[in-house]
Amino acid sequence: MTLRYAGLVTRGAARILDVALLALLVAGTSWMVQQILGIDPGRCGPVREWWNVRARLCGFMPYAIILEGVLIPPIYRILFLTTAGRTPGMAVMGLRLLRADGRAVGLRQVLKRMAIFYVTLGFGSVLIPLTTRRRALHDIGAGTVVVYDWGDHAADVRRALERYR
Amino acid sequence: MDDRNDHGRRRERPAGLEARIADALVTRLVESRLSEALMEQIVRALSESKDVEQLVIHLLRQPDVNGVVDDLVDRQLERVLATLRGSAELRELVREQVDLYLKHLTENPEPVRQLIQDQSRGLVREIQADVRARAYVADDAVDAWVRRVLGRA
Numbered sequence A: 001m002t003l004r005y006a007g008l009v010t011r012g013a014a015r016i017l018d019v020a021l022l023a024l025l026v027a028g029t030s031w032m033v034q035q036i037l038g039i040d041p042g043r044c045g046p047v048r049e050w051w052n053v054r055a056r057l058c059g060f061m062p063y064a065i066i067l068e069g070v071l072i073p074p075i076y077r078i079l080f081l082t083t084a085g086r087t088p089g090m091a092v093m094g095l096r097l098l099r100a101d102g103r104a105v106g107l108r109q110v111l112k113r114m115a116i117f118y119v120t121l122g123f124g125s126v127l128i129p130l131t132t133r134r135r136a137l138h139d140i141g142a143g144t145v146v147v148y149d150w151g152d153h154a155a156d157v158r159r160a161l162e163r164y165r
Numbered sequence B: 001m002d003d004r005n006d007h008g009r010r011r012e013r014p015a016g017l018e019a020r021i022a023d024a025l026v027t028r029l030v031e032s033r034l035s036e037a038l039m040e041q042i043v044r045a046l047s048e049s050k051d052v053e054q055l056v057i058h059l060l061r062q063p064d065v066n067g068v069v070d071d072l073v074d075r076q077l078e079r080v081l082a083t084l085r086g087s088a089e090l091r092e093l094v095r096e097q098v099d100l101y102l103k104h105l106t107e108n109p110e111p112v113r114q115l116i117q118d119q120s121r122g123l124v125r126e127i128q129a130d131v132r133a134r135a136y137v138a139d140d141a142v143d144a145w146v147r148r149v150l151g152r153a
Helices: A008-037 A053-083 A088-093 A107-119 A123-127 A137-142 A151-164 B002-031 B033-048 B050-061 B063-085 B088-107 B110-150
Strands: A095-099 A144-148
Touching (some): A008 A088, A008 A095, A008 B110, A053 A107, A088 A095, A123 A137, B002 B033, B050 B063
């Protein structure tokens, strides 16, 4: 593992990949729910009987997408960061989230980091090029760092790096 | 004058006979099993000899010799290729071989599939490494730019 702290561009690219994947996930989930339940949100009938769950769900679908958009991203981040120390976007870009002392992150750090990120709307990332360990505000608050981890591909990346230097 | 011609004729006769005898001897010698074995041994010794190999390499590296050899090879190659192109037997042989290979590939598609998968994986790996390297360089560039803007060292 290359213990070099990752910068703004790599981390930004990882986040963009994650957002794209999350958008697919949210859209895919709502599409799947509609397909499984046979709901068409454009043609919802009136709810006359209280036991008509499908009609009630149909009316709820526009809100369900918003709810998915709120719920799925945090679940996605918590799940991947606590189990693998990286989200799929971070894996593609060769990044890993660690505690400031180099140990693997736990649920507490991930929750704290995410909370600060949402509260600051991600603007804490402007600190990345300004701090010595390239830490954003949510990293400083949660006691984490993001490092390059190219795994088995390290030699390939170094070879590619020689072309750009 | 006549005396001199007569003397010359007398000398030619035994010389022609000698040549014929010598030719017959040489032919016998060359065609004999002993000489064949001997030649074979000489050729083998020469082909296995490091010194001869060095000498051939040295000669081939000489510009004059190299040019001559190249020319010779090119001419021979052209001739051989022209013959091969017009050969119906060769075409038939190639067709047979292609059919055989295709049959073999149809019966055993796994190595080809593996090869294609490996190639695709290698390509993805290369693109990923390239993206990572570009981002890595861009990270440093952004840091340097920010430091410059803020007037930090």
